[in-house]
Amino acid sequence: MGGVSGAERPEKVEVLIVGGGQAGLAMSEHLGAGEVPHLILERERIAERWRSERWDSLVANGPAWHDRFPTLEFGGFDPDGFAAKEQVADYFEAYAEKIGARIRCGVEVTSVRRDGTGFRAETSAGTIEADYVVAATGPFQVPQIPPIAPEDPGLTQIHSSAYRNPGQLPDGGVLVVGAGSSGVQIAEELLAAGRSVYLSVGPHDRPPRSYRGRDFVWWLGVLGQWDAEAPPEGKEHVTIAVSGRDGGRTVDFRELGARGIRLVGLTASFDGGVVRFASDLGENIAQGDASYLSLLDEADAYVERTGIDLPEEPEARQLGPLPSSVTDPLAELDLAEAGVASIVWATGFRTDYSWLQVDAFDADGTPKHRRGVSPEPGVYFLGLPWLSRRGSSFIWGVWHDARYLADQIAIQRAYRAYRPRSLTTA
Numbered sequence: 001m002g003g004v005s006g007a008e009r010p011e012k013v014e015v016l017i018v019g020g021g022q023a024g025l026a027m028s029e030h031l032g033a034g035e036v037p038h039l040i041l042e043r044e045r046i047a048e049r050w051r052s053e054r055w056d057s058l059v060a061n062g063p064a065w066h067d068r069f070p071t072l073e074f075g076g077f078d079p080d081g082f083a084a085k086e087q088v089a090d091y092f093e094a095y096a097e098k099i100g101a102r103i104r105c106g107v108e109v110t111s112v113r114r115d116g117t118g119f120r121a122e123t124s125a126g127t128i129e130a131d132y133v134v135a136a137t138g139p140f141q142v143p144q145i146p147p148i149a150p151e152d153p154g155l156t157q158i159h160s161s162a163y164r165n166p167g168q169l170p171d172g173g174v175l176v177v178g179a180g181s182s183g184v185q186i187a188e189e190l191l192a193a194g195r196s197v198y199l200s201v202g203p204h205d206r207p208p209r210s211y212r213g214r215d216f217v218w219w220l221g222v223l224g225q226w227d228a229e230a231p232p233e234g235k236e237h238v239t240i241a242v243s244g245r246d247g248g249r250t251v252d253f254r255e256l257g258a259r260g261i262r263l264v265g266l267t268a269s270f271d272g273g274v275v276r277f278a279s280d281l282g283e284n285i286a287q288g289d290a291s292y293l294s295l296l297d298e299a300d301a302y303v304e305r306t307g308i309d310l311p312e313e314p315e316a317r318q319l320g321p322l323p324s325s326v327t328d329p330l331a332e333l334d335l336a337e338a339g340v341a342s343i344v345w346a347t348g349f350r351t352d353y354s355w356l357q358v359d360a361f362d363a364d365g366t367p368k369h370r371r372g373v374s375p376e377p378g379v380y381f382l383g384l385p386w387l388s389r390r391g392s393s394f395i396w397g398v399w400h401d402a403r404y405l406a407d408q409i410a411i412q413r414a415y416r417a418y419r420p421r422s423l424t425t426a
């Protein structure tokens with residue numbers, strides 16, 4: 001640990017890993033196993049996002065037996081339970097210790113440029129030269145709020161990454177925009193705190209939390225769905241609504257509606273304090289139901305084919321009545337009249353690789369890569385959604401991608417180490 005050397009010659013490392021979250025740490029484990037010298041630079045602390053960029057009550061979306069690396073269990077924890085965000089961060093700290101990760105915290109990488117056969121990294125603590133660079137700065141870097149957000153000083157507006165707890169918002173109702181895992185959980189928490197809540201629901205998948213005695217993460221595993229290499233056509237922007245809250249429950253918009261959350265369609269526009277919603281709510285709920293039921297079908301087919309002994313659960317197919325907010329949807333809402341004082345934008349994130357000044361991006365800044373290997377020799381991406389498969393941005397998935405990238409780096413090192421016999425014997 002400690003600062004980057006202030007000596008005249010820049011410090012030299014073979015592989016520079018930028019980012020000390022789960023991706024950077026997994027990379028370190030696999031490079032370490034191959035005895036490849038490397039260094040992680042992390043601008044804050046290990047797994048900082050789990051510590052300071054998530055709301056207070058957040059627990060992991062998957063059970064502890066699954067949302068972990070294969071090489072370390074969650075110590076002293078019910079494997080079927082859902083770890084709180086601090087426990088997840090502690091887990092990664094323990095993991096870094098276990099593998100003896102070479103990591104320096106509190107050092108930000110401000111730029112990386114090609115320099116001869118390798119790269120020159122400028123950091124908040126000096127210059128580093130590296131032969132290979134792994135960008136592990138996260139799938140969810142910069143909070144994204146759509147341009148339709150109104151400029152209204154009377155409204156408190158925050159992104160889900162800045163949401164901590166209901167007490168942080170002024171008294172009054174809340175519009176939560178986005179009904180993926182974050183939006184749904186935040187809306188539930190606000191409702192439980194006595195707030196009047198509007199939840200803007202777009203296209204989503206909502207797998208059953210469990211079916212026939214197995215969590216959905218198990219079903220996605222045995223059905224090979226975590227390994228899907230690309231989202232199904234037309235589902236590229238479909239969010240997934242799951243929750244580990246209160247020990248884990250299926251996200252069911254009917255039930256949320258029955259409990260008092262007012263469901264609305266996609267948030268389309270704002271005009272003079274009035275918000276308009278798309279007329280897609282019924283369709284979004286129906287498609288979410290279809291995704292839910294299709295997973296039950298696939299699970300049943302798997303049981304039938306393999307003969308595995310799991311209890312039947314026909315009641316899982318019984319869907320409750322649609323709430324009135326779905327059968328008689330709101331087209332618009334006057335926020336002041338409805339007493340809505342804040343908006344939580346649970347609308348996702350984008351990446352920012354402005355520090356990585358190499359030829360590895362599309363015109364719009366999207367990383368170009370194949371399974372994380374970029375067209376710029378020596379530059380690798382890790383942790384991005386769908387990097388190689390559906391599981392790539394999740395805890396256990398990134399570990400497998402890191403293993404692949406470590407192998408790719410080892411292959412390149414071997415080629416670089418090659419010298420023609422005529423030269424070595426000359």
Ligand SMILES: Cc1cc2nc3c(=O)[nH]c(=O)nc-3n(C[C@H](O)[C@H](O)[C@H](O)COP(=O)(O)OP(=O)(O)OC[C@H]3O[C@@H](n4cnc5c(N)ncnc54)[C@H](O)[C@@H]3O)c2cc1C
Binds near residue numbers: 044060061138140394
């Ligand atoms: C609300 C939420 C809940 C989630 N829940 C789960 C879950 O339950 N299970 C699951 O498997 N996944 C979950 N995920 C998805 C995923 O596991 C997390 O997003 C995880 O944080 C990604 O890890 P990472 O290492 O790829 O990136 P990050 O955790 O984002 O780590 C990147 C690190 O890079 C550092 N960094 C960035 N730029 C620089 C720089 N220029 N120089 C130095 N350091 C830099 C950052 O400080 C950060 O620590 C969740 C995501 C969100 C948003």
